[in-house]
Amino acid sequence: MNIQESNKLIAEFMGGTFNRVYENTWHFPTPPEFEGTYGWIRLHYHESWEWIMRVIEKIGGLRVKSAASYNPDLMFKIEIVNGYTEIKGTGTNIFFNSSVEGSMLGATYKAAVSFIQW
Numbered sequence: 007m008n009i010q011e012s013n014k015l016i017a018e019f020m021g022g023t024f025n026r027v028y029e030n031t032w033h034f035p036t037p038p039e040f041e042g043t044y045g046w047i048r049l050h051y052h053e054s055w056e057w058i059m060r061v062i063e064k065i066g067g068l069r070v071k072s073a074a075s076y077n078p079d080l081m082f083k084i085e086i087v088n089g090y091t092e093i094k095g096t097g098t099n100i101f102f103n104s105s106v107e108g109s110m111l112g113a114t115y116k117a118a119v120s121f122i123q124w
Contacts, residue, residue, distance in 0.1 A: 012051075014049075016049070016051045016061055017051075020060070052111075053111070091113040091114040091116075100117050
């Protein structure tokens with residue numbers, strides 16, 4: 007999956023809708039706080055900590071219903087530390103190393119994309 011496809015996946019996860027008239031622009035029900043304006047915007051999840059951290063915050067706040075009676079809600083633990091980003095939860099353990107991905111931002115971005123695909 008390339009950056010454009012990954013950003014599209016994230017934007018849909020965040021509630022955005024695609025506008026085919028203006029290539030690569032998205033509209034969100036409420037403006038992203040970091041954008042500061044309403045309307046159509048380009049995606050910067052792959053190159054901005056402000057953008058990707060909104061995604062990480064949403065992932066961290068998710069509660070997924072479980073079929074297991076002993077664990078009715080699945081929650082996810084996210085670690086972004088020097089060297090890696092990891093998202094853990096029942097049924098998933100997503101890990102990306104910053105030295106492999108080229109940066110902490112790259113590792114965090116790839117972890118978010120992998121989680122959404124999961």
